[in-house]
Amino acid sequence: MDEVVKLVRSRASEDQRDALADFVQRYFGQVDPEELAERQVADLYGAAVSHWSFARKRELGRARVRVFNPTIAEHGWQSTHTVIEIVNDDMPFLVDSVTMEVNRHGLTLHLIIHPLMAVSRDGDGTLQGLAADGVRESFIHVEVDRIPEPARLDALAADVSRVLDDVRAAHVGRQRVQPGRLGNAIHLDMDEGFPHAIGRQPLQRAV
Template identity: 70%
Template structure:
């Protein structure tokens, strides 16, 4: 097993190969932005997972996700599932690919994993960078922001590889169900501050005027 330092070196070597291909293919006006994106995108991926995939396919997956993220309305989830082929997409995979772009929030990966499992699919890879991005007012992706940029948006980019799903109807159902459960996550996260506030108000009210059935000693323990 490689040491952590060696893992970092192996990852960097593979990502450098992806970036070299990127620089050979992408126009000068985008190359620096996509270079930064690629390094963040693959920055936490296990080197073995990178080695198992061809450089053109890693490049294709990264660019596909970037292009999918180029337009996103504020507060709106984007999710799709597809089977990439060289003829149609310029890259390929033996797996079905799920791409997600969303505001960063807790429980996203766990929720997607559970929904994939509920569909009876094996999960083969998750790539999940959380990026600070800049967007125009219409939601157009303008670039990668510096961490200190107060105007930056924190977004989760989630790339998931699962067992290949050839049937379009099953792909549509998978997308619909992932969209539904991630919508539930958003609602729970957004509702939590108000729920917590109501609970604290109730607790405070009980402390000030406890029902006769609650001994004072139990309130002190709480």
């Protein structure tokens, strides 16, 4: 990983150098080194910078998804796999849901990178940088069997986006329902002055 950071410091513009070096360290920080051992430093650098650039603008409350085959000519780095890049608000079941959708397409997963980053964005969703007190976002990098057909790439991107929309809807719904369930499950006995669970006998006070 030190070699990737060195490459960042030699290639990135001065105003982006420190932020990007920090991002790269966090990006690969939880990945088993053995999974990256056979990869070229330039391709690891390219994957991280690609995701950083993709995250620079995101509409608040919506996932960004793209599915592509990186090449040196077009992207400045390469992979033998098709890559899925996702930037989304952090919430439960993101990776599980994406994994199931990949499996539904009959594809094999070769690598998943899923760092959580606390970031700061301005009002129009432009990334300002990493921030300790920022909003946590999920950066998900998935590599699957290479898909040569553009139509299949588009279909996978659309289906992953749909699944993430479903996850968000369920997450928002759960946040809205939970307080109501709590209110229905517990009521305050105004005569006794302490709560009782509905369907249970009132607790006996100590005498």
